[in-house]
Amino acid sequence: MIGIAAAIMLLGLGRIAGVSGLAARSIGLSDAGPPRIVAMVFIAGLILGALAFQGVTGPIESTYPPSMGWLIAGGLITGFGTRLGSGCTSGHGVCGMSRLSRRSIVAVVTFIGSGMVTVAIVNLAGGGW
């Protein structure tokens, strides 16, 4: 489904379905990308799609970090990093790797690697959850 969604974006609108870029565009923090209303509608669709899925199948299983601090720190760094690196799991991961973009392959290997190191360090420090 994620692949089909990204394919619709590419073949329908000629653009990359990169969530970090579209999110920044939708709230006016980026000048690149589609018309702002298109980004806003995509973001709304993301929220509604997950809600509809839950409506059909029942609650989506999810376990969050034990403290809000993880979400605040993770969110801040994710927001800054995805803008600096021009993409996240969707843009570099799904869209970039599938066109064999060297740039995206480097980004994906890097963020999966740094994510693994981060989790390992948190575990070693006794903060695993």
Place this chain on the structure above:
Amino acid sequence: MRQAIIALLSGALFGGGLALSGMMDPSRVRGFLDIAGHWDPTLAFVMGGATLVMAAAWLVQRRMERPIADTGFSLPGTDLIDRRLTLGAVLFGVGWGLAGLCPGPGIASLAVNPVPAGVFVISMVAGMAIFKAVEK
């Protein structure tokens, strides 16, 4: 209007796909990154599956002169590997590992799990705003 309908369809399928795949469960994402501990590699198949579908879409794209609802393709370059890219990816990985959420699942969780997802997304937007403020 046509563009908005296509964006809504793409976004909704994306959100449904994230819910289906387990990407909206931070502990599962954490398990995917926990290679030295209780590693759960299943999310790699989610990314792999989506990437395969997209690879087919890129083959179609090469035969199209323009997308269905716009006058041309607006696609980023693929070759530039600089410090911005690598440093940004390092930071994003750290954030992903700390929170167990990346931007898509964070936003998609806003209606389903409003409080924790809201905290993550507001922080992420703040991070994006800080980047905009310091960007040269």
